[in-house]
Amino acid sequence: MSAEPCATAEQVARIVRQALEEGAVVEIDGLGIFRPHEGGGFEFVSQSRPQVFIAYVHENYGAALRLFNEFRARGYEPWLDKKKLLPGQNWPRAIEQSIEVSDFFVACFSRRSVSKKGHFQSELRYALDCAGRVPLDEVYFIPARLEECSVPARIPSELQYVDLFPDWERGVGRILSTMETWRGRRGSALKLAR
Numbered sequence: 001m002s003a004e005p006c007a008t009a010e011q012v013a014r015i016v017r018q019a020l021e022e023g024a025v026v027e028i029d030g031l032g033i034f035r036p037h038e039g040g041g042f043e044f045v046s047q048s049r050p051q052v053f054i055a056y057v058h059e060n061y062g063a064a065l066r067l068f069n070e071f072r073a074r075g076y077e078p079w080l081d082k083k084k085l086l087p088g089q090n091w092p093r094a095i096e097q098s099i100e101v102s103d104f105f106v107a108c109f110s111r112r113s114v115s116k117k118g119h120f121q122s123e124l125r126y127a128l129d130c131a132g133r134v135p136l137d138e139v140y141f142i143p144a145r146l147e148e149c150s151v152p153a154r155i156p157s158e159l160q161y162v163d164l165f166p167d168w169e170r171g172v173g174r175i176l177s178t179m180e181t182w183r184g185r186r187g188s189a190l191k192l193a194r
Contacts, residue, residue: 017042049077050183053102055123057113063146063164064108070172076104076179095119099127104139104179109161110146128154139182142175 007015016026016034020042025035032046052071056064064080071078079098085091099105105127113120127141134140143151143161151161164171 049075050103050179051098051101052076052078052104052106052179053099053127054078054080054106054108055120055127056108057110057116057118057120059112060108060110060146063110066168067106067108067144067172070176074176095123096126099123099130103183104142105130106142106144106175107155108144108146109149109151111149114149114152124152124155139178142178144171144175 019026020034020036023036025033027033032044034042034044037043054064054067054071061082065082068078068080068083079102081091081095084098085094107124107127131141141155141159143155143159145151145161145163145165147165155161162171162174
């Protein structure tokens with residue numbers, strides 16, 4: 001079995017251009033979108049919305065999707081596997097890349113998620129490793145409980161979690177308030193650094 005060669009930059013550019021000429025919008029996750037311009041030609045709109053990775057187990061997809069929609073409505077770029085992964089994409093690597101570049105990682109805990117072996121546990125470990133590279137006084141990893149359940153001991157020993165029950169709106173409001181606080185601080189730090 002021989003491996004197919006990777007597409008060259010010129011081939012990718014041709015594919016993007018063809019899609020744009022057909023009127024499509026082309027999104028490059030984490031970078032921005034190319035779209036047809038009203039006056040002719042094309043334009044690139046860079047992504048400036050903070051990225052939020054949402055980690056969950058399959059059984060909690062409904063709650064994860066609800067978070068996805070709430071974050072998107074508030075000006076964030078949430079990442080949810082069922083919304084972002086493309087057919088044929090190397091999904092383990094795509095998930096790691098998304099965790100690495102996300103501004104925030106929201107972990108959805110439930111009785112099922114804490115007892116289930118698999119990808120959710122791997123994502124938690126990887127995100128905790130990424131959190132180790134974030135300055136100690138910044139928020140990156142946000143644990144959210146969907147129901148009464150225990151959270152793995154390592155997490156509450158270092159991080160405060162939020163409950164999304166019995167009052168979903170209050171819990172989501174606390175997450176958004178936290179992200180807004182750090183979004184503002186990070187934006188100010190970037191302006192000062194320039």
